Amino acid sequence: xxxxxxxxxxxxxxxxxxxxxxxxxxxxxxxxxxxxxxxxxxxxxxxxxxxxxxxxxxxxxxxxxxxxxxxxxxxxxxxxxxxxxxxxxxxxxxxxxxxxxxxxxxxxxxxxxxxxxxxxxxxxxxxxxxxxxxxxxxxxxxxxxxxxxxxxxxxxxxxxxxxxxxxxxxxxxxxxxxxxxxxxxxxxxxxxxxxxxxxxxxxxxxxxxxxxxxxxxxxxxxxxxxxxxxxxxxxxxxxxxxxxxxxxxxxxxxxxxxxxxxxxxxxxxxxxxxxxxxxxxxxxxxxxxxxxxxxxxxxxxxxxxxxxx
Ligand code: FAD
Numbered sequence: 001x002x003x004x005x006x007x008x009x010x011x012x013x014x015x016x017x018x019x020x021x022x023x024x025x026x027x028x029x030x031x032x033x034x035x036x037x038x039x040x041x042x043x044x045x046x047x048x049x050x051x052x053x054x055x056x057x058x059x060x061x062x063x064x065x066x067x068x069x070x071x072x073x074x075x076x077x078x079x080x081x082x083x084x085x086x087x088x089x090x091x092x093x094x095x096x097x098x099x100x101x102x103x104x105x106x107x108x109x110x111x112x113x114x115x116x117x118x119x120x121x122x123x124x125x126x127x128x129x130x131x132x133x134x135x136x137x138x139x140x141x142x143x144x145x146x147x148x149x150x151x152x153x154x155x156x157x158x159x160x161x162x163x164x165x166x167x168x169x170x171x172x173x174x175x176x177x178x179x180x181x182x183x184x185x186x187x188x189x190x191x192x193x194x195x196x197x198x199x200x201x202x203x204x205x206x207x208x209x210x211x212x213x214x215x216x217x218x219x220x221x222x223x224x225x226x227x228x229x230x231x232x233x234x235x236x237x238x239x240x241x242x243x244x245x246x247x248x249x250x251x252x253x254x255x256x257x258x259x260x261x262x263x264x265x266x267x268x269x270x271x272x273x274x275x276x277x278x279x280x281x282x283x284x285x286x287x288x289x290x291x292x293x294x295x296x297x298x299x300x301x302x303x304x305x306x307x308x309x
Pocket of ligand 1 (some may be wrong): 165256293
């Protein structure tokens with residue numbers, strides 16, 4: 001728990017980030033979780049997954065953009081990605097995931113408006129390419145703002161995916177609000193630091209919350225996207241899908257690139273829809289820190305990569 005908190009704090013800190021910034025994506029521990037530095041490298045990995053019957057959501061890494069130029073550059077990166085996906089003929093099976101903080105939400109005085117405009121531009125390009133976007137959920141202080149952007153976008157782009165985090169005490173209520181016809185909702189445990197006043201801390205409490213949220217989404221009219229590697233929760237999700245008479249195409253499992261690939265293939269072989277979250281780009285540091293926080297066993301590999309590079 002202490003190590004987890006330290007790693008999540010390091011994800012926002014500058015110290016290790018500076019040291020790590022010279023590590024290439026090709027370094028072993030980074031390349032386990034990150035598809036490459038360029039859109040073409042990510043598309044190449046996406047093709048391999050598609051060949052195995054696995055769908056993809058691609059994330060251009062980066063968050064907490066500090067100026068308008070950064071937000072515009074992140075927007076252009078998504079437009080370029082969607083153009084390349086379209087030209088490669090794989091856009092229908094590859095949606096994109098994005099973070100509002102990468103698109104300018106933190107900027108004063110009108111960051112949320114700027115992020116909404118940038119996201120709208122990307123959502124339109126995604127639709128023209130034959131695919132859709134999902135908006136990642138970041139730390140607990142941004143949930144209201146993210147959900148209001150999702151609501152606003154869904155007026156014109158109802159296919160926009162939302163993300164809810166089971167570790168937040170409010171999330172059961174948010175699941176009820178979002179379990180309507182056509183609403184695509186990714187349910188994950190939650191990867192950021194959050195105080196006990198707003199979040200469950202014990203693993204067992206988070207898992208129980210996840211199950212309560214899953215029940216609401218599976219019983220509802222929307223399209224649940226079950227984002228977890230947890231074998232017990234995957235089993236429960238399958239049982240709930242059966243209980244609520246859901247056919248395989250009416251919900252999907254989602255996992256992170258590099259995590260439990262054999263389980264991804266097993267679910268595909270059972271006829272389930274599986275989508276892998278595939279990040280690429282050189283801003284991999286905060287993303288990798290969150291992965292290490294989930295699996296401290298990898299910390300040793302990371303430290304070794306830092307000193308032996
Ligand atoms: P954990 O509690 O981490 O693990 C449960 C069990 O899963 C473990 O005991 C083990 O049996 C198995 N397992 C987990 N990892 C491994 C591994 N590496 N190898 C072997 N077995 C393993 N978080 C956000 O806050 N916002 C987001 O927008 C967001 N989007 C996500 C999108 C996707 C597709 C996924 C899969 C996750 C996303 N997350 C997001 C991260 C999420 O919140 C969790 O932090 C992360 O998925 C780890 O939680 P878990 O459900 O896998 O369970």
